[in-house]
Amino acid sequence: MMETFMDNEWLRTNQDYLSAALAQVRTLLEEHAAKVQTGADGASSSDQQTGDPPPPRAEASDRTALETVCMLFGLSPFERDILLLCAGMELDATFAGLCAQAQGDPQKPYPTLGLALALFPQAHWSALSPAAPLRYWQLVEVGAGNSMVASPLRIDERIVHFLTGIQHLDEHLVGFVKPVLEPNSTRLVPSHAALADGITGVWSQPSDSKLLPAVQLCGHERVGKRAIALASTQQLGLNLHEMSAHVLPVPPHDLDLLIRLWEREAALSNSALLFDCETVDPADHARANLINHFIENVGGVLLIGSHERRQTRHRPLLSYDVEKPTSQEQRLLWEEAIGPAAAKLNGHVARLVSQFHLDSPSILAACNRVAGQVTVQQSAGKEQADIGSLLWEACRMQARPHLEDLAQRIEPVATWDDLILPDAQLDILHDVAIQVRQRSKVYDAWGFAAKSSRGLGISALFAGPSGTGKTMASEVLANELNLDLYRIDLSQVVSKYIGETEKNLRRVFDVAEEGGAILLFDEADALFGKRSEVKDSHDRYANIEVSYLLQRMEAYRGLAILTTNMKNSLDDAFMRRIRFVVQFPFPDRAQRAAIWRSIYPAETPTDGLDWSRLAQLNVAGGNIRNIALHAAFLAAEAEQPVSMDHILGAARAEYAKLEKPLTASETRGVG
Numbered sequence: 059m060m061e062t063f064m065d066n067e068w069l070r071t072n073q074d075y076l077s078a079a080l081a082q083v084r085t086l087l088e089e090h091a092a093k094v095q096t097g098a099d100g101a102s103s104s105d106q107q108t109g110d111p112p113p114p115r116a117e118a119s120d121r122t123a124l125e126t127v128c129m130l131f132g133l134s135p136f137e138r139d140i141l142l143l144c145a146g147m148e149l150d151a152t153f154a155g156l157c158a159q160a161q162g163d164p165q166k167p168y169p170t171l172g173l174a175l176a177l178f179p180q181a182h183w184s185a186l187s188p189a190a191p192l193r194y195w196q197l198v199e200v201g202a203g204n205s206m207v208a209s210p211l212r213i214d215e216r217i218v219h220f221l222t223g224i225q226h227l228d229e230h231l232v233g234f235v236k237p238v239l240e241p242n243s244t245r246l247v248p249s250h251a252a253l254a255d256g257i258t259g260v261w262s263q264p265s266d267s268k269l270l271p272a273v274q275l276c277g278h279e280r281v282g283k284r285a286i287a288l289a290s291t292q293q294l295g296l297n298l299h300e301m302s303a304h305v306l307p308v309p310p311h312d313l314d315l316l317i318r319l320w321e322r323e324a325a326l327s328n329s330a331l332l333f334d335c336e337t338v339d340p341a342d343h344a345r346a347n348l349i350n351h352f353i354e355n356v357g358g359v360l361l362i363g364s365h366e367r368r369q370t371r372h373r374p375l376l377s378y379d380v381e382k383p384t385s386q387e388q389r390l391l392w393e394e395a396i397g398p399a400a401a402k403l404n405g406h407v408a409r410l411v412s413q414f415h416l417d418s419p420s421i422l423a424a425c426n427r428v429a430g431q432v433t434v435q436q437s438a439g440k441e442q443a444d445i446g447s448l449l450w451e452a453c454r455m456q457a458r459p460h461l462e463d464l465a466q467r468i469e470p471v472a473t474w475d476d477l478i479l480p481d482a483q484l485d486i487l488h489d490v491a492i493q494v495r496q497r498s499k500v501y502d503a504w505g506f507a508a509k510s511s512r513g514l515g516i517s518a519l520f521a522g523p524s525g526t527g528k529t530m531a532s533e534v535l536a537n538e539l540n541l542d543l544y545r546i547d548l549s550q551v552v553s554k555y556i557g558e559t560e561k562n563l564r565r566v567f568d569v570a571e572e573g574g575a576i577l578l579f580d581e582a583d584a585l586f587g588k589r590s591e592v593k594d595s596h597d598r599y600a601n602i603e604v605s606y607l608l609q610r611m612e613a614y615r616g617l618a619i620l621t622t623n624m625k626n627s628l629d630d631a632f633m634r635r636i637r638f639v640v641q642f643p644f645p646d647r648a649q650r651a652a653i654w655r656s657i658y659p660a661e662t663p664t665d666g667l668d669w670s671r672l673a674q675l676n677v678a679g680g681n682i683r684n685i686a687l688h689a690a691f692l693a694a695e696a697e698q699p700v701s702m703d704h705i706l707g708a709a710r711a712e713y714a715k716l717e718k719p720l721t722a723s724e725t726r727g728v729g
Contacts, residue, residue, distance in 0.1 A: 068120075068223070069223045072122045072123055072124075072222075072223045073223070075124065075125075076122065076123070076124055076149075076221055076222065079124060080146050083139065083142050083146055084150065084152065086177045086178070087153070087157065087160050090160045090176060090177055091156055091159035094159065094160060094161070095159065123220050123221045127141070127197070127217065127220065127221065130326070131191040131197065131325070132191055133191055133192070134180065135178075135179070136174070136178055136180045136181050136182055136185055137185050137190070137192050139174065139177070139178040140169070140174045140178070140185060141198065141213065143169045143173070143174060143177070144211050144212060144213035145213050145217075145218055147168065147169060147213070148218045149222070155167060157169055160173055160177070166210075168201075169210070169211045170203075170209060170210060171183075171185075171186055171206055171207045171211065172207035174211075186200060194318070195318065196214055196318065196319065197213065198212065198213055198214065199211070199212045199213075199214065216229070216230075216323075220326055225327060227323070228322070231316075231319055231320065234305050234320075235300070235320065235331070236300055236301075237297065237299050237300075238284065238288055238298040238300045245418040246289050247282075247383040247387040247418070249381070249383065249384055250282050250286050250383070251289065253286050253378055253380065254286045254290040254293065256378070257286070258294060260273065260376060261273075262294070270358065270359065271373075271376050272360040272362060273360070273375075273376050273377075274361075274362040274367065274368060274376065274377040275287065275363050275364070275378055275380050276365065276377055276379050276380065277365065278568050279382050279417065281419055282381075282382065282383070282417060283363050283380045284300075284332070284363075285418075287332045287363075291330040294359070296330045297328060297329040297330070298330050298332060299323075299324075299330070299331055299332070300333075300334055301331060301332070301334065303345065303349050304338070304345075306352055313348065313351065317355055317356045321356065324358040324359070325358075329359075330361065331359070332363060333360060333362045334363045335362060335364040335368070336364065336365060349368070350370065353368070353370055354370055354373050382415050382416075382417060383417060385412075385498075385502055388415075388416065388421070389408070391421045392421055393407060395422050395424075396425055396445075396449075403446050406446030406449065406450075408498060409446075409450070409498070410450065412497060412498030413453070413498075413574040413616075414456070415571050415615060416453065416572060420453075420456045423452075424453050424456055425449070427455070428449050450540060454541070454573060456573060458542065458573070460572070461566075461569050461573065464544075464546075464565055465546050465566060466545045467543065467544050468529075468532075468543045468544070468545055468578070470532075470534070470536035476534070477530060477531060478653045478656070478679065479531075479642070480649075483640050483642065486638055486640050487640060489638065490516070490535060491539060493516050494516055494535075497514075497516065514612070514615075515614040515615070515618065515637075516616075516638075517611050517612075517614075517617070517619070517636045517637050518617070518619050518620070518639070518640060519582075519621075519622065519625070519633075519636045519638070519640070520620070520622075520640050521625035521639065521641055521642065522641060522642025523642070523644055524678065524680060525678030525679055525681050526642035526644060526678050526679060527680075528621040529580070529621065530679075531640070532619050532621075535576065535617070539576070542573060542575040544576070544577055546566060560607075563607060563610065564606075567610045567614055570614070571614070571615055573616075576617045576618075577614075577616065577618045577619065578621065579619070579620045580621050582620035612635055625641075645679060647673045648673070650673040650679075650682065651669045651672070651673035653679050654667075654669045654672045654686075658686060658700065662690060663693075664700045665700065667700065667701070667705070668702065668727065668728075671727045671728055672705065674723065674724045677712070681712055684708075685708045685712045686708075687708075688707075688711060688712065689704040690704075692704045692708060706725060709724075709728070
């Protein structure tokens with residue numbers, strides 16, 4: 059959609075100025091055409107007069123579009139006249155016929171260099187050289203012809219619109235560049251505003267556009283980086299556009315042309331560029347080379363959005379780390395978004411800030427979601443919803459779409475009553491829940507986070523044989539804390555390629571930070587095993603991955619749970635950094651009886667089940683569940699209640715699967 063870029067008074071002034079300039083060129087064409095038709099010799103170009111143009115206005119805002127183009131691209135008087143001659147072809151219907159008459163050839167109803175040399179003073183052949191402004195900046199295109207002087211000339215569409223006062227994105231850049239609009243949901247928090255002010259100060263110093271420092275915004279806070287980029291450019295009176303690194307063309311000529319067209323567009327629209335390198339794979343070296351070439355060679359105000367810091371050889375590059383809003387800033391964002399009702403939430407806002415690490419749009423989206431739910435419930439005649447609980451659920455929903463493709467979400471249904479463990483293990487699990495729940499008070503209000511940023515992550519190791527309740531305990535904690543539980547699929551994370559495992563785990567931790575999810579690394583010894591002696595590059599990189607994981611687990615805001623069947627195979631460095639270790643023992647007879655007693659739902663029909671005799675089956679809780687479920691299917695098929703006979707048949711099948719003999723002592727009295 060096209061729009062004017064000045065007020066109506068400027069448009070009238072600009073139109074009058076352009077019309078007068080075109081009239082001067084039209085007069086020269088008419089006079090030259092008359093001489094050609096009468097056979098008179100045309101005067102030399104040095105004797106021609108177009109009339110001196112008015113001097114440029116002192117204020118840039120008062121300049122006409124033609125003056126602006128001449129100033130931005132350094133056009134000589136002769137180059138200005140060529141541009142006007144070509145513009146007249148698009149804006150004045152008489153120009154085509156006059157060009158044909160002036161050249162004495164009805165087959166040439168278009169401008170040429172030969173015609174310009176004959177018409178205008180201060181003519182020079184270099185005006186249409188590839189390095190001269192008209193062609194370098196793609197202001198004028200030279201068409202096909204038998205010679206340079208006879209080839210048709212045409213003004214670029216973007217330039218002719220600009221001359222008439224119409225501003226729009228160059229059609230050659232559509233698909234490469236798009237404007238960045240200020241979203242209503244983004245609120246620039248003080249820490250981000252301070253960064254924007256610092257960036258503005260860097261660019262406020264006069265400098266050549268090619269030497270102007272590029273600003274690199276690093277980290278994973280994408281929304282914050284865009285808001286900072288927008289604020290800093292607005293303070294300088296610049297428009298902001300965005301380009302993805304993925305659209306850079308591979309052929310060198312096309313890449314250089316894209317750079318040139320953007321520089322032209324930036325000059326015409328007074329714009330800065332946000333160059334998005336967020337999703338570029340660091341291992342894609344070919345794309346990395348294209349990115350480096352673009353950063354080194356593009357002029358103007360440039361911001362780079364990147365997860366990691368990039369290096370340049372020649373261009374000055376200033377890097378800023380952009381973090382999520384601080385806890386205090388998030389609390390203020392919540393209070394603003396909720397409104398007066400925030401004062402009545404009795405500590406719910408503090409709990410939200412403690413558990414979820416959200417930016418301004420995410421907080422506003424959660425509040426809007428809850429507002430809709432409350433309205434629906436009230437319209438249905440129900441009591442007003444617990445706003446705090448609804449906000450908590452809305453926050454959980456915010457992070458789910460980003461985690462679903464990285465890990466498997468487990469819907470927690472188990473409760474403390476389902477967990478059959480010794481008291482010592484249960485006490486440790488309760489301590490885990492307490493620390494997750496109270497970490498905001500201890501870390502923030504009581505100052506532990508300010509004293510040291512290391513070791514604030516809450517991690518737990520669940521060790522024990524298969525089927526002893528490790529995953530169930532994770533479900534119980536997720537249920538108790540009302541948080542999402544995600545099992546990390548190691549087959550999707552661990553890679554034989556150097557650096558890939560680290561990259562995959564970085565994505566998991568970064569996304570999980572936002573929603574405070576509980577991360578469950580099942581069979582973690584495959585991932586967190588002992589570091590090996592360095593014998594080759596693969597060993598060295600494997601040890602680097604282990605070190606990286608140690609750092610991320612210590613810094614992770616949520617709860618990370620590792621489960622293993624082989625505790626001794628874990629690296630000692632992990633054991634030192636894990637806050638809780640829970641040993642899940644093989645259940646004794648009394649515990650097995652308790653598991654059997656709780657295994658069947660109240661709706662399941664049973665007949666004569668003897669829990670003490672069933673406890674003779676020397677298997678773990680996971681196997682007990684398999685046997686109970688199999689027996690239920692056998693009973694359902696026989697249209698009978700579940701009996702000891704059904705359980706005995708199911709036990710035989712489970713033992714066969716385990717390749718374990720079912721002894722007489724285990725089956726005594728069972729069936």
